[in-house]
Amino acid sequence: MRTARAEPERLRAFIGREARAAGFDMVAFTTPDAAPSAPARLAEFLSEGRHGSMEWMAETAMRRARPRALWPDVRSIVMLGMNYGPEEDPLPVLEQRDRAAISVYARNRDYHDLIKGRLKQVAGKLAAKAGEDVKVFVDTAPVMEKPLAAAAGLGWQGKHTNLVSRELGSWLFLGSIFTTVEIAPDRPETDHCGSCRACLDICPTEAFPAPYQLDARRCISYLTIEHKGPIPHEFRAKMGNRIYGCDDCLAVCPWNKFARTASEAKLQAREDLKAPALADLLDLDDRAFRAFFSGSPVKRIGRDRFVRNVLIAAGNSDARDLIPRCERLARDEAPLVRGAAVWALSRLLDPAAFDALARRLRPIEGDPEVQAEWDRAEQEVLA
Structure with a gap:
């Protein structure tokens, strides 16, 4: 039996407090249909084969493009962000060729487990407070988190296609809570990339056909993580010593100057994974x-x-x-x-x-x- 619904503004404030208590740095609200251009962009990405061998993206395209196809009862989406900015610049290790470069996000615990546990903590308190149903999603679920996060005002999708925040830069873990309670949405963030091309120009494999577009087949993160066969010959020398992921386009984002470090967020990298x-x-x-x-x-x-x-x-x-x-x-x-x-x-x-x-x-x-x-x-x- 459901409890009386909490007043909307008090509920927003309550969720914000609980989210920050759980370790999230950002929280904002949006609606399931707040990213109307996302389905067409996803369809174009898939039709051009830029997803490579990630067949699951095509198989889940319908649910991925429309949140209500994933859960018809959803009325609001809570988007949460957690900064994982490194304590030092991750790019100098690329010059140490007898050492390995592992992407910053992978130098700690599996973030899927970390974020999901904290999302469940916040969602449970939301459900109890509002008397409504909730579901939590990390990026293993067919949710277009970045367009929804931009619609909620957490940041904007930069030219490298990742979310950028004016307060926290490009080092962001995202998660979402779908709920049946109706919560007033926040305003979307505007694009602040301007004429900057740093993320595009640094890409060693030219994985960006144009600003705001990614060809995963050329991306070192895709090649080292998702791609199951031999690395295509044209990319091998360009990979350098990047053995798991690639941080180049994130690391050069000028908005990172506002990011907190991972140690402040208690997400310190394992020492033996910094440059093994x-x-x-x-x-x-x-x-x-x-x-x-x-x-x-x-x-x-x-x-x-x-x-x-x-x-x-x-x-x-x-x-x-x-x-x-x-x-x-x-x-x-x-x-x-x-x-x-x-x-x-x-x-x-x-x-x-x-x-x-x-x-x-x-x-x-x-x-x-x-x-x-x-x-x-x-x-x-x-x-």
């Missing part, structure tokens, strides 16, 4: 990988895909002390790992040594894709 040695990461078997990344979002991609990424970084490192590890991985059980090891060795070994290794290993290679890696690498090394 490639050598140590190449030694991880499946059991060691799962133990090292326990509680981390990195664990989601699995050991083979992760080591694939580290081998690409090794090939870009010029660190010849990594050669024995790469040679061992050229005999790994996983074809995905063996293929990446071939590429890394083609970059680290001199031509004669690589040719000698190819003569030993290519004849016993049974996977066609790995054989193709040997063929291509030999052509390039011996050209």
Whole structure:
């Protein structure tokens, strides 16, 4: 049996207090139909194939484009943001080629678990206070959080397509609470990017066909996290030592000067994930990988895909002390790992040594894709 509904303005203030008590930095309100252009933009993105192999985006497009298709009873949406700004600039590690660059958001606990727990805490108190139903969503659900957050006034979608806040910059985790209670919406934020192109110009793989557009197939975050097969050759050298995600377009946003640091938000990075040695990461078997990344979002991609990424970084490192590890991985059980090891060795070994290794290993290679890696690498090394 529902309790009497709380007065709207008092309810807004109550939700704001509870959200901040739970660790959120921003809270604002919007309606399910507040982002009318989002469905068309999503349809265009999907029709051009810019989602790559993320078939789940196409499969959930109807629910993703229209919140009421996800939950017909929703009347209001509470959008919440949590800043995870790093304590130091994450870009200098890109010059340390024997070290790995892991995206800032992945250097702590899996944020899906962190945010969802706090959302449930706020939503539970909202439900009890208002006598209404609630549902919580993080980005694993088919919700277009960024357009809804912009409609609620938390910020605007910048030219890098991520949300930007005047108060907190580009380092934002987002979550939403859908509810059957009617709450007056906030005003949308206006775009403050101006003529700035910093996020577009720094992208190493030119993943932005135009401002406010992203081709995920060219994005290092997609390639290192979502993409399951071999990394396309055209992007391997451009990846540098980025082994999980890419922070370049976020890190250069000038609005970050207003962001709080992660330590203030109690989201400090694990020290061993700030710039781990490639050598140590190449030694991880499946059991060691799962133990090292326990509680981390990195664990989601699995050991083979992760080591694939580290081998690409090794090939870009010029660190010849990594050669024995790469040679061992050229005999790994996983074809995905063996293929990446071939590429890394083609970059680290001199031509004669690589040719000698190819003569030993290519004849016993049974996977066609790995054989193709040997063929291509030999052509390039011996050209």
